Amino acid sequence: LAKTTQPISMDSYEGQEVNITCSHNNIATNDYITWYQQFPSQGPRFIIQGYKTKVTNEVASLFIPADRKSSTLSLPRVSLSDTAVYYCLVGWGDDKIIFGKGTRLHILP
Amino acid sequence: DVKVTQSSRYLVKRTGEKVFLECVQDMDHENMFWYRQDPGLGLRLIYFSYDVKMKEKGDIPEGYSVSREKKERFSLILESASTNQTSMYLCASSLGLKATNEKLFFGSGTQLSVL
Structure with missing residues (x-):
């Protein structure tokens, strides 16, 4: 499993776009990049998964450059309810998922 | 929606007491997982199972x-x-055999x- 590095915490304001970047220098050719979101007192929730370029769904966008050594989760027009911990994971074909410490995102009014 | 109930x-x-934590999923998922989460340490994997009576x-x-x-219950x-x-x-389940290929669905935690 490739190791990932992401900021420990971030602050932003309601209505802004938030970008959380994850570094994964040792990503393997077959690896996908997956992001999970965890609200306080709940289990993590799958947000988005991608392999290259850009993926968008109703919750977020995921930007992956050509070298795939990093990725950026983009949350458009955040609200207070987006305050959560965001985990970046890299892998494919693994039996288990290892979660790091994630990025604690705090949205301010 | 998948439901994972703890x-x-x-x-x-x-x-010294013997403690049982129960987890049930309602979507016929193959894989089930147990994690523990502690402040500053993130989620750590304790055990997982990819089939009935199998554990890793x-x-x-x-x-x-x-x-x-x-299949639906992992204790x-x-x-x-x-x-x-x-x-x-935290208990979780996933449809397929390879966790990183699949969405993990988590319970609310105990x-x-x-x-």
């Missing part, structure tokens, strides 16, 4: 065992609870306090 939201036990150790299996007698057992097992325990 039997207790909060649990208080005494040192995660990163921190010491002091725990698991049971999967039916975590603390044979003799200790204070360092006070934690939030906050266990061992006194």
